[in-house]
Amino acid sequence: MSDLAFNEIARPAVAVSPVEKFREFLGTRGKRLTQERETIVREIFADHEHFDSDQIVARLTQTRRDGGRVSRATIYRTLSSLEEAGLIRKVARANDREVYEHDYGYPQHDHFICEKCNQLVEFRNDEISAVLVRVAADHGFRMSGHRLEVHGICAACAKPPTRRHHKLDMI
């Protein structure tokens, strides 16, 4: 099964593929879906991992089997558009870098950020949103979304005193 098939068909719980969704968005702004933009969207939606600009740059800036090389500038420009389009969003800040994740086709959730291994772990909890809706209303604040980072030590790093976490992953 090719990447294309995966992206176009096996996407989770959404009627339109991310690429199509992006094309629509671009259309409404008199912008175009170029090959570069499509390459970037496919790369990002190939899995459901968190990512930052650097990782995408690293993957797409090299010469690729499919010939889809994209320049650093275009990647930055496209990440902004994807955020405007509501396809991705900034979820946290780890290692002084902004971390993105898909905001299309996946349910609302928040994150734990481990201070030792810097790993992001997702968790879902509906009470939080419920409380926020209420609190916002109380303050006359028209909430559009939120960003919640829970800091601490993850289960893996907390348990064993000696293990292959700690320093290695802090780089």
Place this chain on the structure above:
Amino acid sequence: MSDLAFNEIARPAVAVSPVEKFREFLGTRGKRLTQERETIVREIFADHEHFDSDQIVARLTQTRRDGGRVSRATIYRTLSSLEEAGLIRKVARANDREVYEHDYGYPQHDHFICEKCNQLVEFRNDEISAVLVRVAADHGFRMSGHRLEVHGICAACAKPPTRRHHKLDMI
């Protein structure tokens, strides 16, 4: 009443002044409380407003009545120390800048961030912490703190269609 008096005496609900607290912290690290560091702490704790590096730099980099000029480099170095010391913490990111606030002598709270005027508004809600404590426990996560930004439009910007907010404050 001088600034000194305010900082040393009229601080809210804490036994030791921020400056003293910082001196203690520095002591445990073999570091010193210099005049520059003291100037910075006083400036920051002179009120309870949120602030970012730039604002402090702007205020302390100029020649001052009290002669307490401090260099940009020292301000950055000191902000880091103050964060380590637990006197301040990063609460949000607005306008692509990290926003700090006091983390000493003030109760836990979170923030609304208005997308129009970029204003930060504090709110307190104990349910949130309670939920987080529980959720963290469920995941074996040892929580040390959290950062919650609620995005949207504040009451002031939401109401009147024409008013002196909107573009002016977006600078």
Place this chain on the structure above:
DNA sequence: ATGGATGCAAAGCGTTTGCATACAG
């Protein structure tokens, strides 16, 4: 055809750092 998009390299911007000098303990 033609206005938007890309790639490159240069410019920006906030933050960090090397080094000589100044000073707290």
Place this chain on the structure above:
DNA sequence: CTGTATGCAAACGCTTTGCATCCAT
């Protein structure tokens, strides 16, 4: 005295931008 800290300016790392060329529509 002695090791830290400061100030300055240069170095950094990420992101943005000007411009000539390219291409989706």
